[in-house]
Amino acid sequence: MFETHLDATYAWLGLALVSVAAVGVVAALPASPPPDASGVAHTIDSVAAGEHPATAEHGLAADRIRLTDRSVALGGEGGAARAPLRAPRVTPVPTERHGASDADGLRRVLGGVPPDAAFDDPEAFAAAAERARARDDEWRPAPDRLTVRRVHYGGVRVTLVG
Numbered sequence: 001m002f003e004t005h006l007d008a009t010y011a012w013l014g015l016a017l018v019s020v021a022a023v024g025v026v027a028a029l030p031a032s033p034p035p036d037a038s039g040v041a042h043t044i045d046s047v048a049a050g051e052h053p054a055t056a057e058h059g060l061a062a063d064r065i066r067l068t069d070r071s072v073a074l075g076g077e078g079g080a081a082r083a084p085l086r087a088p089r090v091t092p093v094p095t096e097r098h099g100a101s102d103a104d105g106l107r108r109v110l111g112g113v114p115p116d117a118a119f120d121d122p123e124a125f126a127a128a129a130e131r132a133r134a135r136d137d138e139w140r141p142a143p144d145r146l147t148v149r150r151v152h153y154g155g156v157r158v159t160l161v162g
Helices: 006-028 037-048 102-110 122-134
Strands: 054-059 064-067 071-076 079-084 090-092 145-153 156-161
Touching: 037 054, 037 071, 037 079, 037 145, 037 156, 090 122, 102 122, 102 145, 102 156, 122 156
Parallel strands: 090 156
Antiparallel strands: 054 145, 064 071, 071 079, 145 156
């Protein structure tokens, strides 16, 4: 009545191994999906492709960001995601504050200050944007919101992202 069949023992061992393997696979899965880099890229491209000055914001659910003039990458608990930018001449605005510099002027313009209040002339604005595009692209802490602003100053047209 209480005898153990050899087949039942192997079945229980097999079931135990499959259960342990399933728990291992589930534990290895990320708790959340990777951040939405393509949505951020779409926001940047839609502002940059316009003919008129415009501003947009995009909420970020990421821990870190890497922004270049050609792509945006976001990283978080769920992994990392990268999306290409199709818009020409996107200017990443540095977030570090190391005294008065071009980056301070670009941050002010990104925040809504007219470019002629932050820079002496359009050439200085264009040069500051060019230096910002030439910076090393490295991972930085991500803000809660990303701001995109297309600005015209004289004959200079720049799309600032920060």
